[in-house]
Structure formats: structure tokens, C-alpha cells
Amino acid sequence: MFRPVPLFIGWRYTGAKRRNHFISFISLVSTLGLTLGVAVLILVLSVMNGFDRELRQRILGMVPHATLSGYRDTIDDWPELIERVQQQPKVEGAAPYIEAQGMLTNRGRVQGALVFGVDPAYEQRVSIIGNHMLYGDLEALKPGEFGIVLGDILARILGAKLGDKVTLVLPEASISVAGVFPRLKRFTVVGVFKVGAELDASMAYVHLNDAAKIKRIANGIEGVRLKLDNLFDAPVEVRRIARTETVQLQTSDWTRTHGNLFQAIQLEKKMIGLLLFIIVAVAAFNIVSTLIMVVTDKRADIAILRTMGASSGTIMRTFMVQGGVIGCFGTLVGTALGVVLALTVSDLVAWVEELFNFQILSAEVYFISYLPSQLKWEDVALICGSSLLISLLATVYPAWRAAQTHPAEALRYE
Incomplete structure (x- = not known):
């Protein structure tokens, strides 16, 4: 059965238990940060889309x-x-x-x-x-x-x-x-x-x-x-x-x-989306620190692979696969969580208001009296694709550092 060497080794590295538990902790934090960033970005953009929809249907349906x-x-x-x-x-x-x-x-x-x-x-x-x-x-x-x-x-x-x-x-x-x-x-x-x-x-x-x-x-x-x-x-x-x-x-x-209100919602959507996307980028670039520590921890393994004939490209692709798995897992879980929250946030907020007997959005203060949400799949595709791309780019430098490892220097003190 054919198995590409970089994919096989990178997958094994991702699932293997580490001697250094701190590296596993940092890897988990990177994944969770990416998951939450993607989920929150989908949720907030869906809420902003909901406000935009309500403005068009309700406010502009009356005026x-x-x-x-x-x-x-x-x-x-x-x-x-x-x-x-x-x-x-x-x-x-x-x-x-x-x-x-x-x-x-x-x-x-x-x-x-x-x-x-x-x-x-x-x-x-x-x-x-x-x-x-x-x-x-x-x-x-x-x-x-x-x-x-x-x-x-x-x-x-x-x-x-x-x-x-x-x-x-x-x-x-x-x-x-x-x-x-x-x-x-x-x-x-x-x-x-x-x-x-x-x-x-x-x-x-x-x-x-x-x-x-x-x-x-x-x-x-x-x-x-x-x-x-x-x-x-x-x-x-x-x-x-x-x-x-x-x-x-x-x-x-x-x-x-009501043009100012509509423009304000559009501007807020863009600015909030940009700020939350920066959070996703920060979470994705945590993969850099994770992979750098993994490369340091696996210097001996890299040297052995090089002596067995693995090229620099093979080593580089191996660690890109490992970082990519972390990025894909965090992005996909975050996307699923964000979609579920975007579809249910209106009912959840209404349930909380009924449970604690208070109103989050009052029509006397805001232009609508409930929290709307409208999930747009083009937003989901854009967020998911951008997150995967950033995660992949974050793996390039650590993987390149791994590919530059010299076997003799790595094995000198082993």
C-alpha cells in the first residue's frame, strides 16, 4: 500500500505522545485558539448579517x-x-x-x-x-x-x-x-x-x-x-x-x-470582521511556536531521516503536514461550532432572557428588540479558506528550519 512518506510521518508525529508535555499543551492551545477564533468570527458575522437583514425587512418595510x-x-x-x-x-x-x-x-x-x-x-x-x-x-x-x-x-x-x-x-x-x-x-x-x-x-x-x-x-x-x-x-x-x-x-x-444606520452596520461588520480575523491569524501563528518546539524536540529524528536518504523537501513537507493537520482540525471544528451557534444564537438568547427575566436588546434603545442571526455560507467558506491558508503559511518557516538541520550537528551530543 502506497503511503507518501511526508504524509505518513507527519501524521504519526501529530498523534504520537511527546516526552515534553509542554509541547503538547502548546499544540492544544493553538488548536483551541484557532477553533474559538473561527467559531466566534462566523457567529459575529452572522449576527451582523442578521442586523442588516432586519434593517432591510423591518425598518425599511415600514418606512x-x-x-x-x-x-x-x-x-x-x-x-x-x-x-x-x-x-x-x-x-x-x-x-x-x-x-x-x-x-x-x-x-x-x-x-x-x-x-x-x-x-x-x-x-x-x-x-x-x-x-x-x-x-x-x-x-x-x-x-x-x-x-x-x-x-x-x-x-x-x-x-x-x-x-x-x-x-x-x-x-x-x-x-x-x-x-x-x-x-x-x-x-x-x-x-x-x-x-x-x-x-x-x-x-x-x-x-x-x-x-x-x-x-x-x-x-x-x-x-x-x-x-x-x-x-x-x-x-x-x-x-x-x-x-x-x-x-x-x-x-x-x-x-x-435611515442611511446612516445602514452604513454604520456595514462599517461595523467590516471592522469587527477584521479585528476577529486578526484573532484567527494570531491563533494560527501559534502553530509557528508549536512547530519550532517540535523541530527542536525531533532534531535527532530529523538527522536519522536525513542519513537514511530523506531530502530537505521531504523533511519540510513532513512538518508542513503536521502543522496543516493542526490547522485543519482547529478550522473544521471551529467552523462546525460557529455554524451551530449562528443557527441557534437567537433561540439561546431568547431562552436566557426568559430564564433570567431581563431583555438584552430593548426596542426603546436599539432599533430591534431581539438578537438576529443570518448565516451566509459564502462567509463560512471565506473564513474557513482564509484560516486554512494562514495555517498553512504558518508552517513554512518551522518546516524550513527543520529542513536545514545538519545530521552531524544534530547527532553530536546524542
Whole structure:
């Protein structure tokens, strides 16, 4: 049976018991360091991918990818505008809106909120709110009934439940014979939504016609919300659509409202990945110290192999095999551990939160309320391949030192 000499001897050296237990300890530490480095790198990148996914699906599922609004006035012929916009090839949906900023009050509790006037029939085309209703339904918003749908955190802050009355106070004044009063209107809570993000504490929905009445818009809307098939095309696409219209329209897109958050996540992913990759590199280069001590310990064996006719290349490949086995074992075990952790970390964190009755990520502080994770196999392949390459490179110098051993000098004091 054919066995390549470097592979056979290198494998035997890897599994053989050593007289110097310190070398075995250093070898074990090198393997464990590589294992943990690869596992943590896969886990952290998966978590960062999860944050990126949640930003796209949840946050950008609630806020518009892009908006078209009147340059100085409202848009009167909005049904025709929506009809034209939806015929654009990259537009998946369009919906009218009226936006109002104000304060919601209930039983002495006050909270600022961004209130959107929407048409439920159109809103389903551009928003995921219909899939995240905790109580009630978006369809319960009827014109003239002054119903309101609150975010879950906003409802808890106000202490409001279904059927309760909340008051919307707008930052505008109404002048009457009795004096100047803030503009306010009572609404009935008809629904509560929860997307598990910071939007739960700051957003509310009312019917489009009701919003027009409280903002005293006689006819028309303030703008059109757009959903595109590729959100990264939003800045260019919305400007192109605006140029095709005969009336002058203002444009905006998600990169102006939430672009900084997305860029921060991307930058953090790159920087954390780089830092953790350095940890993997340090763990891999521990193989250098391990092999140097092994070479010193095996000087006599190397000399005997050289006297038996082994070439320098054979000796070099032998110790590269030994270091490669350590690197492969650490990388493969770390990859398996990292994949398992990446697939289960969300459930593990949720279990810990339930067990100790505390929340690691609060939607009042962070933009989501749980730890997401998304495993990407291209990341796993890149990490695994890079780790194996670094491990192999780390074996070159010790193996070269072993190949330079002179038999006479090595056996002089044996």
C-alpha cells in the first residue's frame, strides 16, 4: 500500500505522545485558539448579517423606500399619479400619505409621535404593517370615524388599549374668539402593531381622510410613498420618476432617513470582521511556536531521516503536514461550532432572557428588540479558506528550519 512518506510521518508525529508535555499543551492551545477564533468570527458575522437583514425587512418595510411630494403644495390628482408611477418597471407599489408630527396624550401621559394618514387599501402595497398587527386590523381605519393604530411601545407608554381614546395635539394653533388654542383631536384606538423595532415607540396611523381634516387639507395629499424591487436603486430611481412628471415634485429616499444606520452596520461588520480575523491569524501563528518546539524536540529524528536518504523537501513537507493537520482540525471544528451557534444564537438568547427575566436588546434603545442571526455560507467558506491558508503559511518557516538541520550537528551530543 502506497503511503507518501511526508504524509505518513507527519501524521504519526501529530498523534504520537511527546516526552515534553509542554509541547503538547502548546499544540492544544493553538488548536483551541484557532477553533474559538473561527467559531466566534462566523457567529459575529452572522449576527451582523442578521442586523442588516432586519434593517432591510423591518425598518425599511415600514418606512418608504422613496417618496414623491408636492414642491410647495399638496398633490390633487394623486390617483392618476399613483397609476402612472406603478407602471414604472422597478416600482412594486405606491401609496398616498399625509404626515403629521405631534403629541399623543392619554390619562396624563404624553408621548411624541409621527402620525401617518394612509389609505389601508393602498398601504398594504408599500408596508409590512398588515403582517405585524398585534391587536385589531389596519382595515379598521374608516374615514370619518377617527380611528388610530399605535405602535406597541407607544401604546404601553400611553397606557392605551383597544377602544381607548387618545388625543392628538398638533404643533399648530387655532385662533377663535376665546383666544389661541393648540389644534387637537380625539382618536379611538382600533389597532396595535409590533415590528420589534424602534418604530413601535414613535409611529401611529390614521385614515388618510381624517389626517386631511386635522391638517386642514381641503383636497389632495402631501405625497406618495414608493416601494421598489431593489431598495438600493431608490435614490436614482425616484429622481428619474420625478423627471418624467409634468409637475415639479420633491423627492426623498430611505438613505436620507435611515442611511446612516445602514452604513454604520456595514462599517461595523467590516471592522469587527477584521479585528476577529486578526484573532484567527494570531491563533494560527501559534502553530509557528508549536512547530519550532517540535523541530527542536525531533532534531535527532530529523538527522536519522536525513542519513537514511530523506531530502530537505521531504523533511519540510513532513512538518508542513503536521502543522496543516493542526490547522485543519482547529478550522473544521471551529467552523462546525460557529455554524451551530449562528443557527441557534437567537433561540439561546431568547431562552436566557426568559430564564433570567431581563431583555438584552430593548426596542426603546436599539432599533430591534431581539438578537438576529443570518448565516451566509459564502462567509463560512471565506473564513474557513482564509484560516486554512494562514495555517498553512504558518508552517513554512518551522518546516524550513527543520529542513536545514545538519545530521552531524544534530547527532553530536546524542
